[in-house]
């Protein structure tokens with residue numbers, strides 16, 4: 566459970582993907598969790614989650630509904646953001662193996678490779694140790710998942726795959742108040758990654774209320 570007096574408002578981009586699952590976990594972690602479909606709905610948020618799903622579709626829909634640039638502006642201005650799987654792809658500054666011209670929100674100085682684990686291992690589950698997360702490794706569910714091919718100097722690597730053909734690949738990162746995982750904690754019942762994010766949102770909000778940058 567996250568602590569702190571304020572009930573932060575956390576949006577989930579609700580154009581496509583596993584929106585309900587994220588809303589439920591955020592709610593359980595004490596956030597006022599809301600689906601976001603229109604640019605106006607970004608205004609009240611203290612944080613945003615970009616769900617798992619299909620990043621190409623999500624990016625196209627976001628552009629069509631006039632959300633892509635407002636999302637870029639909001640994350641660029643410091644709105645805390647968490648992306649799982651397709652959401653990680655959307656938060657990446659650079660993409661590999663994406664259709665030409667696939668746009669992103671950006672915010673993470675990383676190069677992300679889409680569908681990186683390959684067709685033979687479309688989906689798999691393993692345990693991933695996350696830096697700074699108490700309570701042991703998380704049960705990580707990967708579904709046609711990306712990985713972080715390269716991370717810039719300001720990016721903290723939170724977790725890597727251990728063992729198997731993808732040994733050492735980066736699957737969880739943080740840069741400031743932006744977090745991304747290749748896997749889907751919203752599908753496992755383990756709320757610790759969302760708790761970490763809600764905590765980041767609360768701290769950001771508390772700093773803003775104190776007038777700190």
Ligand SMILES: NC(=O)CC[C@H](N)C(=O)O
Nearest residue numbers: 617618619620650651709
């Ligand atoms: N489970 C997922 O979110 C898969 C991501 C998907 N492969 C994409 O490129 O968007």
